[in-house]
Amino acid sequence: MSSTAERPQSLAERIYARLKDDIFEFRLMPGDRFSEGEVAARMAASRTPVRQALHRLQRDGYLDVHFRSGWQVRALDFAQFDELYELRIVLELEAVRRICQRPTDEQPTALQALARTWLVQEQQRLQDGAVVAQLDEAFHCQLLEAAGNQEMARVHREVSEKIRILRRLDFTQAPRIDLTYAEHGQILQAILTRRSEEAQQLLKSHIEVSQAQVHSITLHRLYGARQRVEPTKP
Known part of the structure; x- marks a missing residue:
């Protein structure tokens, strides 16, 4: 049309x-x-x-x-991003706590899908930063979906969108991609076996590392990211 x-x-x-x-x-x-x-x-x-x-x-x-x-x-606005990351941590830790309260024979569909994506051999890991960035956001959003509270999931999606630009920058570095696979795998293994405290600690550390990366973002990195795409002006 x-x-x-x-x-x-x-x-x-x-x-x-x-x-x-x-x-x-x-x-x-x-x-x-x-x-x-x-x-x-x-x-x-x-x-x-x-x-x-x-x-x-x-x-x-x-x-x-x-x-x-x-x-x-x-x-x-890095002060705002810090506040959004703090809110994200609160929501995701509560989601993990709720999931881990369920019996181990009750695995939400979202968790099964995450396991198929992240619990893979190293040679099966994707290396396209843009794709992995989308999968990373989906990983954290699906944890909220699996927790079963739709309002928590809705707020989390809004937070995720507001910090998306920074998270995508994080995945312009190859070591961060491999580290994300490893950390997501550890978090999932702890959740699947209902090791609640361990899963929450792993998740909190994982998000805090990402948050720390935010503060290393400079205009040089931003302009470097733009060079990887076709420049477009309104």
């Missing part, structure tokens, strides 16, 4: 998703500026759905708008 035939709301949704993906994939960097007109031209759309998408991204915390100078990708 062409953009001229699309309903304004669905067109705004598509523009929103496209721009958010540009931010997550480093085609748009923190500090980058652009105008509504530039986005409209690239998307072959009128300004109304573009404006709707941009204001939604602003509400979600991805963009700022400046009088006369247009739109700007919001700078990384």
